[in-house]
Amino acid sequence: MKEELGYIGQRVISNKEMLAQKTIDLQGEVYAKDIKEAGLSEKQILENRTELIHYLGEALFTDQSIILDKVRDWTNRAGKLAVQRGIPVENLIKLLSSFRTVIWESFSEELTQRKFAAITMLDVSIMINPIIDEIMFIISQMYAENNERKIKRAYNTMQQLSVPVVPIAKDIAVLPLIGEIDTHRAQLIMETALEQSTEYGLEYLIMDVSGVPIVDTAVAHSLFQVVNALQLIGVETTITGIRPEIAQTVVSLGIEFKGVDTLASLHQALEKIGFSRQ
């Protein structure tokens, strides 16, 4: 029933502000709070939603591909704003569902009076649902990409903080290692320790591992490689801070610290090099 669809579409468009306002009324306290915290004005929200309702109405009598383009453009704008301002994605998705409700409800009277053919209302669903689904899909992607970016940034920051070579005297430095050591970080430790040792002209490096929770064969192997490489450039490395429980597991694993100096504490290592309280 193309005529009826056209009628319904035009009705939606001419009532678009009212319908948009209805989504605001329906949205609930939680979302209202989200919007407030995001610093978005009700006027802006109303404008955005009105625009979308217009497209949803248009969808009933226009070629779907044309409407999808307009809707995608809208979603990129609205989505960007939502992501930037930190609106929780789950609330946003829930809100999008309400657009369906609002449009259906606006015809509830005509529906009960059975003014339309049954197939028409089915067609309304068939045309609007894919559009709302597309919006949800794009929004989800935008949020996922944003989270991915945030994690990468956090990881990079952590990496940068992760190899602090701290010079404590003319040719002595301490490298306190804190946290898990995966192969990526082990590589970073290798590169940074070598670079910094050369830059500071180090002769001694004390690598403290008391902050490393578990030393398995892979971690031990990485540490040995660093020690060996440093030896090649003339830096004598002492490993300190192997906790008793780690010492036990290392022995059980059969790892041998051959040729690598280890001492219990930083304090002992410094004394050995020649630092002591006067």
Next chain:
Amino acid sequence: MMNFQSCVDIKKEWDIVGARQLGRERAKAIGFGTVDQARIATAISELARNIYLYAGSGVICFETIDEIDRKGICIIAEDNGPGIHDISKVMEDGFSTSGGLGAGLPGVKRLMDQFDIVSDQEQGTKIRTVKWVPQRRF
């Protein structure tokens, strides 16, 4: 009676860390002391790393064993990898195919109390290892 199974998929290197942290927490909850927690976490780390290096992907599962006279943790490492061709060789100290220190499985066996391994080309590898909470006997 075995209960409370939880599993960690091993696909990325960082999953190894996840597995051992979870294992350590579980061990702590069961009542293992610091040293045993470290042993268990290290064993999990070795098993998970083997999965990561040789099978590409697999799973590490933990189960709490709660029997009348003893408690313990059961760790199951399972993968659909190429399997271990010669198990006895791999259980020799010093054997390694990846340039690591080769302590791998014999080390795990020493860290834990029970150790079972099943492996073939078709099914992959399944390792089951148990550690009991030390009992005081007077």
